[in-house]
Amino acid sequence: MKALVKTEFQFSGQKSVYHGKVRDVYNIHDEKLVMVVTDRISAFDVVLPEGIPYKGQMLNQIAAKFLDATKDICPNWKLATPDPMVTVGLQCKGFPVEMIVRGYLCGSAWRAYKDGVREICGVKIPDGMKENQKFPEPIITPTTKAEMGMHDEDISKEDIIKKGLMSRSDYATLEKYTLALFERGTQMAAERGLILVDTKYEFGTYEGDIYLIDEIHTPDSSRYFYSEGYEERFAKGEPQRQLSKEFVREWLMENGFQGKEGQQVPEMTPAIVESISNRYIELYEHITGETFVKAGTENILARIEKNVTEYLKKK
Numbered sequence: 001m002k003a004l005v006k007t008e009f010q011f012s013g014q015k016s017v018y019h020g021k022v023r024d025v026y027n028i029h030d031e032k033l034v035m036v037v038t039d040r041i042s043a044f045d046v047v048l049p050e051g052i053p054y055k056g057q058m059l060n061q062i063a064a065k066f067l068d069a070t071k072d073i074c075p076n077w078k079l080a081t082p083d084p085m086v087t088v089g090l091q092c093k094g095f096p097v098e099m100i101v102r103g104y105l106c107g108s109a110w111r112a113y114k115d116g117v118r119e120i121c122g123v124k125i126p127d128g129m130k131e132n133q134k135f136p137e138p139i140i141t142p143t144t145k146a147e148m149g150m151h152d153e154d155i156s157k158e159d160i161i162k163k164g165l166m167s168r169s170d171y172a173t174l175e176k177y178t179l180a181l182f183e184r185g186t187q188m189a190a191e192r193g194l195i196l197v198d199t200k201y202e203f204g205t206y207e208g209d210i211y212l213i214d215e216i217h218t219p220d221s222s223r224y225f226y227s228e229g230y231e232e233r234f235a236k237g238e239p240q241r242q243l244s245k246e247f248v249r250e251w252l253m254e255n256g257f258q259g260k261e262g263q264q265v266p267e268m269t270p271a272i273v274e275s276i277s278n279r280y281i282e283l284y285e286h287i288t289g290e291t292f293v294k295a296g297t298e299n300i301l302a303r304i305e306k307n308v309t310e311y312l313k314k315k
Contacts (some may be wrong), residue, residue: 001277002083002297003039003051012312018130021047022059022220027091032079032315035087037063037215041276043249044124044259045152050268057140057295058082058284063215065288069183072152074177076212077204082311083304084295092204092211095166097143098152099178102198103138103186105129107223107246109198122156132197132233132240138182173210174203185217189224192289197223201284203213219244219283242281243257248276 007240009017013029026034037060039051064087067078077089108130109120118125121141122181142160144150157175161168177214178201189196202214215221224243233240253256255266284292296303 001053005051063220066217081305094204099201101182114314195225
């Protein structure tokens, strides 16, 4: 099993490349983007030293499935998936804000709440709530989109508008799309015996219209609980069974790493890497309801280059 952690393609018409934490995005003719979802894995805004075999393929295929299943709600950037690890799409001008939507009080929101915080990103949260409790209505808690190596920061709707990150009318459109997408994701999760707890969406503009961009409803961008046992666990104050990459964060925290200065990433042995890969396959199959079919890992770079080149030639 080999993992793809680095790409340096030179596609025909390529103008530039952006290497993100997990995705490498190639700009073709300032018109299209070729997004290669690598097997890199990040946690606490740090890219971990080992790649996870098949992770990129899984994330790419989950995102493609959900982009196709939500295009009646809002337009999205996806044009094609010429390779299991690649999506080709329209080049949109992204808003510098991530729209995080939460249906339940958990994760960083719970940690803040436990410390006495009752307002997140300008959204008031009632007293007396418990960890993993469902909000009366989903709430939107945006963050700024940080540069590589920096931390995303919470920001309120009013500050987004005041700082000129987008207009009030654009924010209203993003808000409407975010809640509709979350509702669709919640319905699709329920069909799979899952609860969509929280997720993030990114948007951009293309020829004056707002498009959904990047990934959607993947275990990297979303947290899922299993529906079965949720009420009992909540009543007893027990941790929920999760489908997300939270298990990676938990393993890191157990081993003394939270992305803080001076901390060392614990050793990622082949056994740890394989166990993370297997957990991602479990996530994929639960979320999609489909059996995961592994693409070959012998020469991933050559395969991607061939598939993308053939696709671009046809267009």
